[in-house]
Amino acid sequence: MNKKIIAIVTELVPLISAITTYSLIVAGPNTALVRGIIDVTMLFAFLGFVFCIIGRKLAKEDRLVRVLGVLDCITPLLVIGFYVVVIFVFGL
Numbered sequence: 001m002n003k004k005i006i007a008i009v010t011e012l013v014p015l016i017s018a019i020t021t022y023s024l025i026v027a028g029p030n031t032a033l034v035r036g037i038i039d040v041t042m043l044f045a046f047l048g049f050v051f052c053i054i055g056r057k058l059a060k061e062d063r064l065v066r067v068l069g070v071l072d073c074i075t076p077l078l079v080i081g082f083y084v085v086v087i088f089v090f091g092l
Helices: 003-027 032-046 048-058 063-090
Strands: none
Touching (some): 003 032, 003 048, 032 048, 032 063, 048 063
8 A cells, every 4th residue: 555545544533533423422322332432433533643643754745644634633622622511511
């Protein structure tokens, strides 16, 4: 495989994880399997900056990798924002 394709797929992991996490939380089925998927995908979304670093190491010059890297750096902020909203909702 080409390094560029591997970098793009690596950069897409946190974005897809964030979308999957939020959709599973909103959808509502609360089983052990869904809880496990939410935990793993939330961890991948929170570690978006790590995937950004890996993607930059593989394909530095590619414009799509740079744009996805910026979005990957935003995903941890979205996760933190989600937890802040949850804290306010529960009134802690």
